[in-house]
Amino acid sequence: MWLKILKNLISRKEAIRFYKSKTQTLKTLTDENPGSQIDVERSADQAPSHEEQNTLFSGKEKMNRVFGKSLKIRQVDSGSCNACEWECTALTNPIYDIQRFGIDFVASPRHADVLLVTGPVSRQMELALKKTHLAMPRPKIVIACGDCAIDGGIFRGSYAVKDGVSNAIPVNFQIPGCPPSPTVITEKLLKLMERI
Amino acid sequence: MPENEEYKEVGKSEFRSYCIALCLSKKAVLRLMFATDERETDNCFKIYAVFSEQGTDIFHIPFFKLREDDLTFRSITDGIPAAHWYEREIMDMFGLVPKYHPDPRRLVFHDSFPADSHPLRKDWEISEKDLKEWGEGMVRKVPYDFLEVEGEGVYEIPVGPVHAGIIEPGHFRISAVGETILYLETRMFYTHKGIEKHFEGMSFHEGVKLAERVSGTSTFSHSTAYCMAVERMAGITITEKAKAIRTFLLELERLYNHIGDIGFLCAGTGLTVGNATGSKIKERLLRLNDRLTKSRFLRGINTIGGVTKDIFLHADDISLTIDTVAKEYKGLMKLLLGSVSHIERLENAGILSKNRALKLGVTGIAAKASGIDDDIRSSHPHLIYNKIFEPATFTRQEGDVFARMMARAEETKCSMHMIKTIIEGQHEGDLQVKADDIPPNSHALGYTETPRGSVFYWVKSDGEGRPLRVKLRSPSFCNWPSVPFAIQGNIVPDLPLCNKSFNLSYSGCNM
Numbered sequence: 001m002w003l004k005i006l007k008n009l010i011s012r013k014e015a016i017r018f019y020k021s022k023t024q025t026l027k028t029l030t031d032e033n034p035g036s037q038i039d040v041e042r043s044a045d046q047a048p049s050h051e052e053q054n055t056l057f058s059g060k061e062k063m064n065r066v067f068g069k070s071l072k073i074r075q076v077d078s079g080s081c082n083a084c085e086w087e088c089t090a091l092t093n094p095i096y097d098i099q100r101f102g103i104d105f106v107a108s109p110r111h112a113d114v115l116l117v118t119g120p121v122s123r124q125m126e127l128a129l130k131k132t133h134l135a136m137p138r139p140k141i142v143i144a145c146g147d148c149a150i151d152g153g154i155f156r157g158s159y160a161v162k163d164g165v166s167n168a169i170p171v172n173f174q175i176p177g178c179p180p181s182p183t184v185i186t187e188k189l190l191k192l193m194e195r196i
Numbered sequence: 197m198p199e200n201e202e203y204k205e206v207g208k209s210e211f212r213s214y215c216i217a218l219c220l221s222k223k224a225v226l227r228l229m230f231a232t233d234e235r236e237t238d239n240c241f242k243i244y245a246v247f248s249e250q251g252t253d254i255f256h257i258p259f260f261k262l263r264e265d266d267l268t269f270r271s272i273t274d275g276i277p278a279a280h281w282y283e284r285e286i287m288d289m290f291g292l293v294p295k296y297h298p299d300p301r302r303l304v305f306h307d308s309f310p311a312d313s314h315p316l317r318k319d320w321e322i323s324e325k326d327l328k329e330w331g332e333g334m335v336r337k338v339p340y341d342f343l344e345v346e347g348e349g350v351y352e353i354p355v356g357p358v359h360a361g362i363i364e365p366g367h368f369r370i371s372a373v374g375e376t377i378l379y380l381e382t383r384m385f386y387t388h389k390g391i392e393k394h395f396e397g398m399s400f401h402e403g404v405k406l407a408e409r410v411s412g413t414s415t416f417s418h419s420t421a422y423c424m425a426v427e428r429m430a431g432i433t434i435t436e437k438a439k440a441i442r443t444f445l446l447e448l449e450r451l452y453n454h455i456g457d458i459g460f461l462c463a464g465t466g467l468t469v470g471n472a473t474g475s476k477i478k479e480r481l482l483r484l485n486d487r488l489t490k491s492r493f494l495r496g497i498n499t500i501g502g503v504t505k506d507i508f509l510h511a512d513d514i515s516l517t518i519d520t521v522a523k524e525y526k527g528l529m530k531l532l533l534g535s536v537s538h539i540e541r542l543e544n545a546g547i548l549s550k551n552r553a554l555k556l557g558v559t560g561i562a563a564k565a566s567g568i569d570d571d572i573r574s575s576h577p578h579l580i581y582n583k584i585f586e587p588a589t590f591t592r593q594e595g596d597v598f599a600r601m602m603a604r605a606e607e608t609k610c611s612m613h614m615i616k617t618i619i620e621g622q623h624e625g626d627l628q629v630k631a632d633d634i635p636p637n638s639h640a641l642g643y644t645e646t647p648r649g650s651v652f653y654w655v656k657s658d659g660e661g662r663p664l665r666v667k668l669r670s671p672s673f674c675n676w677p678s679v680p681f682a683i684q685g686n687i688v689p690d691l692p693l694c695n696k697s698f699n700l701s702y703s704g705c706n707m
Contacts, residue, residue, distance in 0.1 A: 084412070
């Protein structure tokens, strides 16, 4: 049948009917297996509950379905001291070479699967962070990288910070350390991708 | 009070003429200017200006009092342009208004921060509603007017605060005609974390941790300057061994920063192999840091009264690694200086003239590349620099990106030499001395040279020996205002290159 369509041997109407029948069977297949589908329709403003956060992206199959074997990261500094940024930069050097795992940093949030946020979220940066988060296509993962991104760290309690990324946008994953070394970041990212 | 600080109270009306006379007669340079809220003890605000005299190890610190009935003072920016950002900062943080300031816009706070709210005043309070609106940024309470360039064919490129690469946030507005930049306006302080206020809520000993996290790649210089300020205030003399370890780690920090920066410049010209080699050598040094101190950024070493680890136990490891680094670094420089396409991009790009650099009070690498011999290690010797540091002769006159790269290269050589000298020497004494008593109502200055330039801390204790005011000035704070001048007249694609050649910290500047 496919060959016939390709060689224009059957009429257009027939071809469309064939397509429709195929897509319908595909749909029924996924309906029987609702568990394998990821919740892609979640609104950005609806924060998932804690339990949901843990189950949202679990399972190697789901990760592979959604992202294949690659992960594109958009890094945003929300007021860190710049140490975490240098460790992220170090990930792309010839020693760590994180690209060999299919992980890379991208320039635009529109190309990103993951938003990696460093810093305790300074209030003057909060709006820019939220806008970056909104600009990302769904499904999106948010990683809080570094101690101050997790709970404010040493800056906790200052008037100008929000005490952690989770107070501004929903967080799915945390990487502790001040700053976390490139080895730790690589390990955590691979764990997130269910590769190790 | 430390010997090389000369405080002098002058009248409010004479302050400006006194400062200008100091600059003219003694060729003094403005290092730092700040205010304190001393209404509880002296019933007034005070404004201090720290000048360092060239050729002698003396800081002139004139100050004046401001009573609450008149919270304005005569701006000194028209006579000393280096005071430009300091006065705007004082205006934002204390509400003391510099009269006749040429640019009286806000500096630190953005539009949605409430007017008449000044965090560093002791009686400052802010409502939850104001804080929430500040974060949301939707209500513009004090609008900020960007300067616009008008004319036929002039267009504006807004960039940031979220940039394309893995860097810190800042907003730039580039006004250009064709490819040529006419004017660059910077809007900083996105990463303002209220560090100076946060210091006041901690004890002096806890503050070391915070000082380490002001600027990531200058961790050790910041904590050294902070510890030095507190030690000078408390009259603590640290041992020769602690001094040697601090000096050693300062130079190690300089080494990994400079080599990393030289390599990073290649990212701006597309010379990937240079960038990769530079980051490889930097990684080698960061791993050495990790082995020596259990921290890749030298955190947790400094403490008030000395250091916590004896890194000279690893002397063999250090000399072996430094030898390897020296060899690899030589190869990197040979590669870079042999790449005509790379060097041609650097030469004549981002020129900062000596005259402008002097007026703006530029420090560190940027000053050295513009022909100013500004190095606090030789002008105000501290730690063991008076024994091992040979006064800098590596200033360059061009003031362009290439000159800044070569100034880094010269400093790298100098640092490697010093590291070897320190390891070969004998250093006696304990790691720490006892430092529990912080005297009440005293103050002192701490300073050192970071990889980017000089850093200053000024600390003052209250009646109970807790911090009343901690003022910090990172080199990036006084170098950022010079970047727009260096970029003027360059083409748009050279902007990242010029920016990288200064390699300023946003976090250190925004505090």
